[in-house]
Amino acid sequence: MTVSASEIPAAAAIISVSNLVKQFGRFAALRGVTAEFDAGNFHVILGDNGAGKTTLLRALAGLAHPTRGKISILGKTPNEACREIGYMAHPSLLYDEMSGMENLRYFARLYDIAGDARCQHVIRSVGLDPELARPVGKYSQGMRQRMSLARAILHDPKILLLDEPFSNVDVHSAREMSALLKNMRDAGKTIFVVTHQPALLEGVADEFVWMQAGQIIDRTPSLLRVGES
8 A cells, every 4th residue: 555745644843842931020031932843953043142042942951941831842841851851051060170070970870870881982972081180170161062062961862952062162173063963963863052153063954043032033944954965
């Protein structure tokens, strides 16, 4: 029996946002955001300061409770789906007095990850040495960002939410991080990146999501990615 393409159900969105509103006092950081995002895509969120980019990312991560509206991630609330989410904030969220390996050992315990093997693997995957004993507080900015990414992917989440991962990072390190994120997307991760440096992700991202005044105003496919398909 032959089934026509029109009879094949569309894949369910991994993330669905409906009429999302987030207010801080009288200020509305998000104003009725509605969108769906499919699994395995790389989304770059763009917009001016105050557009609502970081607030949207924090809402998806379960760190900013919506004033109104609904978020569904893998059919769950963000808090219910937290094990499937890796969040990299603009601050590194690392302990400066600890080494990189000591930091990951601490976070590994929070995820019930036993032994050092996963920590060592993740540190190497971001281009750092797990044997480096230097405290994270003495890392360069590029090294701190890599270690922050390592923390976010430690528990092998399906979804990555990254806020300004290239901030104050040299061009060489930023390009290496872009390549690493591309490999993660190619391995099936769903990735969201808030950035003011979209050129670093042209040809890597699947789409650019433009925000303004707390709303999504446009979603533009990456032309280079379209050209590959």
